[in-house]
Amino acid sequence: MIESRAVVAPGRGKPVEVVTINVPEPGPGEVLVRVRACGVCHTDLHYREGGINDEFPFLLGHEAAGVVEATGAGVTEVGEGDFVVLNWRAVCGECRACRRGRPWYCFDTNNAEQSMQLSDGTPLSPALGIGAFTERTLVHAGQCTRVDPAARPAVVSLLGCGVMAGVGAAVNTGGVSRGDSVAVIGCGGVGDGAIAGARLAGASRIIAVDTDPKKLAWAEQFGATHAVNAAEADPVAEIRSLTGGNGADVVIDAVGRPETYQQAFYARDLAGTVVLVGVPTAEMELRLPLLDVFGRGGALKSSWYGDCLPSRDFPMLTDLHQQGRLPLEKFVTEEIALDDVEEAFTKMERGEVLRSVVVF
Incomplete structure (x- = not known):
């Protein structure tokens, strides 16, 4: 011992x-x-x-x-x-x-x-x-x-853990690609990782959503192009306004609460993708009209550890950091x-x- x-x-x-x-x-x-x-x-x-x-x-x-x-x-x-x-x-x-x-x-x-x-x-x-x-x-x-x-x-x-979960939620789970619009709800470590991942993937518009002005300022350091204070404005309406009235291609919920998930669901474009990476607690339940789930199409995904493969992703992200890109x-x-x-x-x-x- x-x-x-x-x-x-x-x-x-x-x-x-x-x-x-x-x-x-x-x-x-x-x-x-x-x-x-x-x-x-x-x-x-x-x-x-x-x-x-x-x-x-x-x-x-x-x-x-x-x-x-x-x-x-x-x-x-x-x-x-x-x-x-x-x-x-x-x-x-x-x-x-x-x-x-x-x-x-x-x-x-x-x-x-x-x-x-x-x-x-x-x-x-x-x-x-x-x-x-x-x-x-x-x-x-x-x-x-x-x-x-x-x-x-x-x-x-x-x-x-946290950074990989966020980057992976955008890149691996969400499949963000060049020119996509992305919204991230919750700008702590995981959310900012998702913002950094979306930027790496070439997203054209990255919308950070939080209730804390300090966290919104942090999000800009990682590539957010727009900030929405959810304590002052309806995040769904704001995200739609910033995406031509359509909603974002990918919306990432880095909070993991029923209300933030509903915001993510309605803030995405038709056939868009919702990614849940924030971890809910056992007692939380979600209610959505099934017709809306059917009618809006797209994908509702959960991201476990950013769907990462450490042997592949850790060296790659370390190299990107060393190159000044992450x-x-x-x-x-x-x-x-x-x-x-x-x-x-x-x-x-x-x-x-x-x-x-x-x-x-």
């Missing part, structure tokens, strides 16, 4: 604690990663609040980049010294989705077999199968993707220490940051 300082959520709604945990040496198919940076994501806050499940204590953190320190038997994907971004969808290669050539829908993703533990031997539940608010973490080899080692860890770590650095509001995670959650809830990033 290797001792490592880590951020742990001990129970529902309780403040996180920084403690020393025990990390096993890697077994077959496993990799020990020395974490260099890890973003503070809303999903980590959901784990702390018990919004995911009740399998406390949780080892938080999952948007991470680091260096492979050791590998277990049979690992060929990565080797000692490789700079990697971690992912929470290590495809199995054997399930029905993988066999159909759609590994981004893999139904049997891989995680490390061994458990990391508190010093008293209590097993930890790693957030999204990663658990990276720690100096070292144990993951499955398939959760490691090599990227350009010249990239800043604090920047490319965000590809591990401003990942603008997502990083602040770099913090491991002891500052609880305060970072507070800033996140207040809407003061896009991303706080723990740097080791």
